[in-house]
Amino acid sequence: MSVPTLSLRTFAAGDAAARARFSDDLMRGLQDYGFIILADHGVPEDLLGAAYARSAEVFALPEAVKRRYAAGMRGYTPFGTEHAKDSTLPDLKEFWQIGRDAAPGLPAEDFPPNVWPAEAPAFQATFSALFDALDRTGRILLSALAPKLDLPSDYFDDKVSAGTSILRVLHYPPVPGDAPAGAVRSAAHEDINFITLLVAAKGAGLQLLDRDGTWLPVETEPRNLIVDSGDMLQRLTNGVIPSTTHRVVNPVGPNVSRYSMPFFMHPASDVSLECLPSCRGDGARWPPITAGEFLAERLREIGLAK
Numbered sequence: 001m002s003v004p005t006l007s008l009r010t011f012a013a014g015d016a017a018a019r020a021r022f023s024d025d026l027m028r029g030l031q032d033y034g035f036i037i038l039a040d041h042g043v044p045e046d047l048l049g050a051a052y053a054r055s056a057e058v059f060a061l062p063e064a065v066k067r068r069y070a071a072g073m074r075g076y077t078p079f080g081t082e083h084a085k086d087s088t089l090p091d092l093k094e095f096w097q098i099g100r101d102a103a104p105g106l107p108a109e110d111f112p113p114n115v116w117p118a119e120a121p122a123f124q125a126t127f128s129a130l131f132d133a134l135d136r137t138g139r140i141l142l143s144a145l146a147p148k149l150d151l152p153s154d155y156f157d158d159k160v161s162a163g164t165s166i167l168r169v170l171h172y173p174p175v176p177g178d179a180p181a182g183a184v185r186s187a188a189h190e191d192i193n194f195i196t197l198l199v200a201a202k203g204a205g206l207q208l209l210d211r212d213g214t215w216l217p218v219e220t221e222p223r224n225l226i227v228d229s230g231d232m233l234q235r236l237t238n239g240v241i242p243s244t245t246h247r248v249v250n251p252v253g254p255n256v257s258r259y260s261m262p263f264f265m266h267p268a269s270d271v272s273l274e275c276l277p278s279c280r281g282d283g284a285r286w287p288p289i290t291a292g293e294f295l296a297e298r299l300r301e302i303g304l305a306k
């Protein structure tokens with residue numbers, strides 16, 4: 001048994017039967033593993049290549065330069081800042097976050113200006129393009145999932161087009177000799193958002209906790225995406241689509257950097273995560289909450305907000 005691979009082309013260019021099959025496979029993959037691997041996803045391979053190159057360039061800048069670009073939920077977050085919700089040890093990672101640009105009609109407080117490094121002029125164009133491409137792909141995936149929840153296929157569109165989604169450009173440096181005992185690159189956690197589209201890392205380390213309690217490596221070629229369901233989708237679906245615990249372990253071979261780029265797809269802050277009628281079953285497992293309230297609570301729990 002391993003995480004299933006799905007081709008998005010069979011959905012995007014397929015007939016009704018092929019689309020229904022894709023929806024079934026996506027739903028089953030998320031229910032059985034919380035993860036699928038997505039091939040033929042429409043994000044150009046040369047854009048992924050450029051993103052890896054620009055990412056390595058920026059993280060190679062001196063620490064003091066990078067720290068000038070620390071601005072909360074945008075720009076740089078230094079090594080050792082974030083920790084998993086249930087961990088006291090810091091994750092061994094640094095990252096750069098890119099959000100949706102502010103636009104008329106969107107609440108300004110949710111869309112602070114992006115922060116771009118002057119030392120790497122191509123970074124902005126590359127990551128703006130990657131944000132848009134992953135946003136498009138994520139919307140297609142949600143439109144494929146909607147019918148499985150008895151929803152119209154465009155149900156998620158307006159919720160995520162104004163969403164507070166984040167593209168997180170991640171660098172796990174070689175594990176330092178003085179890292180706290182027990183600290184790992186990314187401690188066991190569940191993602192907060194609806195779905196995550198992860199540009200597959202070039203190095204091993206990602207593992208999911210399967211339904212039997214076994215850690216299973218999640219690996220694919222760098223040109224594919226890895227998709228997982230987060231807590232907001234779990235909440236909306238009353239657990240019908242669970243979020244899956246995962247982690248990034250420290251290297252066992254050469255102690256080298258690892259780069260990855262998760263795109264956390266969030267709804268707009270005012271979207272209710274109250275359980276969908278089709279998922280009520282014997283009753284709602286969680287009280288209603290808005291996406292904005294849920295996110296604020298989790299950001300406090302992981303050390304990214306006060």
Ligand SMILES: O=C(O)CCC(=O)C(=O)O
Binds near residue numbers: 168
């Ligand atoms: O780096 C990875 O492969 C996964 C990162 C991750 O799970 C996260 O940032 O939420």
Ligand SMILES: [Fe+2]
Binds near residue numbers: 189190246
């Ligand atoms: Fe994650």
